[in-house]
Structures are given as C-alpha cells and as structure tokens.
Amino acid sequence: MPISDIPMLSMLRTKMHWHQERQQLLAQNVANSDTPTYRPVDLAPMDTSQNHPRLPPLVVRQTDPAHVGGALGGSPEFGVDPHGGYEVRPAGNAVNLEDEMMKVAANQMDYEAATTLYTHSLNLIKTALGKS
Amino acid sequence: MDFIKSLATAASGLHAQAGRMRVISENIANADSTGQTPGAAAYRRKIPTFRTEVDRVLGADVVALGRVRTDPSNFRKVYEPGHPAADANGYVNYPNVNPLVEMTDMRDAQRSYEANLNVITAARRMLERTVAILNA
Numbered sequence: 001m002p003i004s005d006i007p008m009l010s011m012l013r014t015k016m017h018w019h020q021e022r023q024q025l026l027a028q029n030v031a032n033s034d035t036p037t038y039r040p041v042d043l044a045p046m047d048t049s050q051n052h053p054r055l056p057p058l059v060v061r062q063t064d065p066a067h068v069g070g071a072l073g074g075s076p077e078f079g080v081d082p083h084g085g086y087e088v089r090p091a092g093n094a095v096n097l098e099d100e101m102m103k104v105a106a107n108q109m110d111y112e113a114a115t116t117l118y119t120h121s122l123n124l125i126k127t128a129l130g131k132s
Numbered sequence: 133m134d135f136i137k138s139l140a141t142a143a144s145g146l147h148a149q150a151g152r153m154r155v156i157s158e159n160i161a162n163a164d165s166t167g168q169t170p171g172a173a174a175y176r177r178k179i180p181t182f183r184t185e186v187d188r189v190l191g192a193d194v195v196a197l198g199r200v201r202t203d204p205s206n207f208r209k210v211y212e213p214g215h216p217a218a219d220a221n222g223y224v225n226y227p228n229v230n231p232l233v234e235m236t237d238m239r240d241a242q243r244s245y246e247a248n249l250n251v252i253t254a255a256r257r258m259l260e261r262t263v264a265i266l267n268a
Contacts, residue, residue, distance in 0.1 A: 020134040027138040027251045031145030031195040035182040071195040094268045108254040119268040
C-alpha cells in the first residue's frame with residue numbers, strides 16, 4: 001500500500017490540490033481586475049463527504065512484474081463557482097481587490113495548515129516505524 | 133503545476149499594469165504638447181484597454197494589454213494670440229489630458245500592481261511550504 005493511500009494523507013492531498021487550484025483562480029481574478037466585463041470566479045467548497053465516491057483514478061497497467069506502478073495524475077475536478085462579485089463597476093467588471101486579497105491570504109493559511117498536518121502525519125508514521 | 137500557472141497569470145497582470153503606467157506617463161508628459169502650426173491639433177489623450185486571453189500553453193486565462201485607443205473628446209481651448217499654434221481667433225488647442233484623471237488612474241494601476249505582487253508572494257510561499265514537506 002503506497003503511502004499516499006492512507007486516508008488521512010490522501011485527504012490532505014486533495015485539500016492541497018483544492019487550494020492550489022483556488023490560488024490559480026484567484027490569481028486570474030486579480031490579474032483581470034481591470035478587464036471590462038470580467039466576472040470573478042471561485043472554487044465551490046470542497047466536498048469531503050464520502051457520500052459521493054469518486055471514480056478511481058486511471059492506473060497504468062502493469063503487464064510485467066518489473067514495471068514500475070503508479071497512478072496517472074487523475075486530478076479530481078473541483079467545481080467552479082461563477083457567482084462571485086456583486087459589486088459591478090460600470091465597465092462590467094466585478095472584481096473586488098480587497099475581497100480577493102482576503103481570499104488569497106485565507107487560501108495561503110489553509111494551505112500551510114494542510115502542509116503542516118501532512119508533515120506531522122509523516123512524522124507519526126516515522127515514529128511508528130521507530131526511526132525518529 | 134497550478135502554482136506555476138498562478139505565478140504566470142499574476143505576472144501577466146504585472147505586465148499589463150506596467151503597460152498601463154507607460155500610457156499614463158505618456159499622457160502626463162504630454163499634458164501641454166500643443167501643435168506647431170496655427171490651428172493644429174494637440175496631443176490626444178491615450179486610453180489603455182485590457183482583455184482576457186487564453187494562454188494555450190498554460191491553459192490559464194491571462195490578461196493582456198489590448199489596443200491603446202485615443203480619447204475623442206474635445207481639446208481644451210485657451211486664448212493665447214501670441215502662441216505659434218493659435219488659430220485665426222487667437223485660440224490654441226491644448227491636449228484633452230486632465231491631470232486629476234491621470235493621477236487617479238495611476239493610483240489605480242499602482243494598486244492593481246501591488247495586488248498582483250501579493251498573489252505572487254502568496255503562491256511562492258505555498259510552493260515553499262510544499263517543498264518543506266520533503267524535510268519532514
């Protein structure tokens with residue numbers, strides 16, 4: 001069982017992925033803060049419930065025992081929430097820079113929390129192995 | 133890698149805002165550039181435009197400076213009969229640049245530029261934290 005299959009770690013990985021994707025959308029919003037008719041986008045909140053089992057990621061088939069196994073980065077698609085921005089300027093742009101800055105900061109902090117948790121989980125495993 | 137995309141998108145924002153600053157500084161520098169011959173047109177204020185562009189290599193929506201347009205509004209008319217560019221009635225065409233508008237525009241560009249810089253800092257920090265997992 002690869003280390004990334006441990007539920008705790010895979011959950012954190014999904015969370016980090018979500019924040020990464022969100023950072024990309026926020027960067028897009030800030031870059032387009034002066035583009036006419038641009039509406040800000042954001043990610044839909046992450047769905048951590050187990051009620052919707054996600055399709056298993058595509059796996060490279062191993063036809064020979066000597067092949068190295070590995071999952072193709074089947075990136076979980078996160079829903080995009082296009083309903084951002086209610087303060088529309090005359091040019092049709094609805095990006096609020098202060099709002100975006102708050103989101104960027106929050107996103108960064110949550111991401112750091114996830115990476116710290118990841119590190120600590122790895123340390124737990126190390127402790128269990130008696131190596132630290 | 134999404135962080136690289138974030139960085140590239142923010143960098144496109146920096147580039148566009150820098151281009152906007154260039155246009156604004158042109159306007160301010162030419163705020164008094166009149167024509168040379170009697171009744172000649174003066175410098176026309178330039179307006180930068182932005183547009184969203186899909187970067188196919190990155191697969192991200194970046195921003196780019198669009199065509200720089202000119203402001204079609206009327207010139208300022210100033211009565212200066214002795215001026216080389218004065219028309220038959222003694223009026224000189226002065227550029228339709230309003231320093232106040234340019235200043236507000238400049239502050240706006242500065243603010244957007246800083247916002248993009250903030251995004252770059254945040255993305256870089258997140259990237260650093262990811263690499264720090266290796267040190268666990």
